[in-house]
Amino acid sequence: MPDATDRSAGSFHFDDASPVGIVRAIALTRPDRSGFDAYVQANTTSSATLKYSLDSGGTWQSVSAPYYPNEWTIPVPDLQTPFSYQVSAGTKQTTVATVQLSPA
Numbered sequence: 164m165p166d167a168t169d170r171s172a173g174s175f176h177f178d179d180a181s182p183v184g185i186v187r188a189i190a191l192t193r194p195d196r197s198g199f200d201a202y203v204q205a206n207t208t209s210s211a212t213l214k215y216s217l218d219s220g221g222t223w224q225s226v227s228a229p230y231y232p233n234e235w236t237i238p239v240p241d242l243q244t245p246f247s248y249q250v251s252a253g254t255k256q257t258t259v260a261t262v263q264l265s266p267a
Contacts, residue, residue: 173261173262173263173264173265174189174190174262174263174264174265175187175188175189175190175262176188176189176260176261176262178257178258178260181250181257181258182255182256182257183205183207183211183250183251183252183255183256183257184205184206184207184252185205185206186203186204186205186206186250186257187203187204188201188202188203188204188246188248188260188262189201189202189262190239190246190262190263190264192242192264196242197241198238198239198240198241198242198244199239199242199264200236200237200238200239201215201235201236201237201239201246201248201262202234202235202236203215203234203235203236203237203248203250204232204233204234204235205228205233205234205250205252206232206233207231207233207252208231209252209253210227210228210229210230210233210252211227211228211233211250211251211252212225212226212227212228212250212251212252213225213226213227213228213235213237213248213249213250214248214249214250214251215237215246215247215248215249216246216247216248217239217240217244217245217246217247218244219245219247220247220259233250233252242264243263243264244263245261245262245263246261246262246263247259247260247261248260248261248262
């Protein structure tokens with residue numbers, strides 16, 4: 164087996180026991196490598212809100228998902244930018260998590 168370094172751990176986050184329900188996120192590199200799309204899914208039948216930051220928590224944006232399934236795809240402008248997020252539904256919320264692509 165060839166030697167290889169696993170660089171995948173930061174490119175996804177699975178939380179199967181969050182207060183909101185199962186929440187999963189993955190960074191999907193665009194074919195032209197101009198950036199990536201952060202895909203987040205929350206398995207809750209309640210309406211949910213995604214709060215996200217592209218500057219390590221300096222500023223936050225919010226996007227609602229008023230109906231099931233609660234899914235969001237957020238464009239990230241380049242391959243080095245971390246995508247931090249938190250999902251809330253009703254009075255419950257996840258902890259802040261971050262997905263990003265590791266350097267090649």
